[in-house]
Amino acid sequence: MAKNTETAITPRRAENYPEWYQQVVRAAELAEVSCVRGCMVIKPWGYGIWECMQRALDQMIKDTGHENAYFPLFIPISFMEREAAHVEGFAKECAVVTHHRLELKEGRLVPTGELEEPLIVRPTSETIIGQTFSKWVQSYRDLPLLINQWANVVRWEMRTRLLLRTVEFLWQEGHTAHATHEEAQSETMQMLEVYRDFCERFLAIPVVVGRKTEGERFPGALETFSLEAMMQDRKALQAGTSHYLGQNFAKACDIKFLNQAGEIEYAYTTSWGVSTRLIGAMVMTHGDDNGMRVPPRVAPKHIAILPVLTKEGESERVLAYAEKIASMLKGQIYYDRPLVSVVDKRDLRGGEKTWQWIKRGIPLRLEVGPRDIESGQVVVYRRDEEPRQKIFMKLEEFVAKVPQLLDEIHTSYFDTALKFKEANTHREIGTYEDLKAFFEDERLGGGFVLAKWCEDAEVEETLKELKITIRCMPLEQSNTSGKCVVTGRDAVKDAIFAKAY
Secondary structure (H helix, E strand, O other), X not given: OOOOOOOOOOOOOOOOHHHHHHHHHHHOOOEEEOOOOOOEEEOHHHHHHHHHHHHHHHHHHHHOOOEEOOOOOEEEHHHHOOOHHHHHHHHHHOEEEEEEEEEEEOOEEEEEEEEEEEEEEOOOOHHHHHHHHHHHOOEHHHOXXXXXXXXXXXXXXXXXXXXXXXXXXXXXXXXXXXXOHHHHHHHHHHHHHHHHHHHHHOOOOOOEEEEOOHHHOOOOOOEEEEEEEEOOOOOEEEEEEEEEEEOHHHHHHOOEEEOOOOOEEEOEEEEEEEEOHHHHHHHHHHOEOOEOOOOHHHOOXXXXXXXXXXXXOOHHHHHHHHHHHHHHHOOOEEOOEEOOEXXXXXXXXXXXXXXXXXXXXXXXXXXXXXXXXXXXXXXXXXXXXXXXOOEEEEHHHHHHHHHHHHHHHHHHHHHHHHHHHHHOEEOOOOOHHHHHHHHHOOOOXXXXXXXXXXXXXXXXXXXXXXXXXXXXXXOOOOOOOEEOOOOOOEEOEEEEEEOEO
16 A cells, blocks of 8 residues: 555445445455355454454343343244234245255255244244243243343345345344333333443444334334434444334233233233344444444454564564563453454565554554664554554553553544434425435435424335335434424424435
């Protein structure tokens, strides 16, 4: 990268955003397409990010009283049939197992041994977990039942994109059962807040939280709440959901209990989840034309130490200094986990090493050479700054300030994303003609339109013409009356209109 005008990623965001995204995922070594159609291989750096996310969110989930368990990957087809809206919502995405063995015939393996009942490969677990809950819950004393599982799921997507929409992906899904409607609703909102806190405090992604419309609800839910984030192409990405299921799945799965009055009653249930899609969200929220920028609190490694060898015979001395720095950093805690640094000793040219770490998005990198040893200093590069912007620091000062530097980088990412979201949230659009003109004008580039909605379900069909959806009705409502941006009728609900992934 000899010229300042060059970038590590081509095309740039402004030139071809979808292709830029694919190139960042590849260059940052996050994931790659597998030999199985629509599925991905998550590479060590990408999986390391997922592990950091999992560790943090798992603790947040446990701090609210939930426990982890694991449930079968396969769901009998009869279970899916129990809840009509649920089966209708997922039927077109199901992978189905119909046979249980293979036999060699004429040189080819052929499925034989047809199953008495086909099995669905888990697209979501409400029915299989509900069936289990029906055995675990007998009395009000067994409630609330607060369970989470970390698992993979399969949804047979036709158009896939790495880390955003794949046939198989990783997630956590929470499932709870409660004695009352109020408790279940409180649980739904509690987990929505946990997700908001996680997205903003760990991933540096600002989100809008709100209620989904009837047309956008999870199949079988009474209410769905979501987190909507704005990507750098100004499209919305659903970052997580929390569902209030009422008694629908309890009735379908026979989750009944004896209440305090001695009467048999159906439980009230919830479900909620986030997935590896959040890694893609971080790419599209924070990435730049040089690659990924990983928020420090979910970075697998925080610091890359790069020895700079300009002359023969310097290797041993410079490497010893690099190892000394790593040793001084060892044992530090940053955001409740050990600080991780790596001395990159690979036999590669310095420029190649440097740009690999830039593209991966490591928060801090150090360059150390013979002159730094003499002066007892390090050359520091922050990933939130330009690639060649140096900071000269005394070694002891750097070691003491690492947590502060990492927090500054996190805040930089969050503030940049928040300003972008606010600058591209439009509140002045009040008519359907203006809405249509806005989303059809390529120069405006989209964004969120915060406008009034009359809560007419037919509006969502009209919006399909513009390839936009109502992302949510924000929990923070203005509570003022106005005219629906689509129908012109009286309306009081604020809604977010946007193009989305």
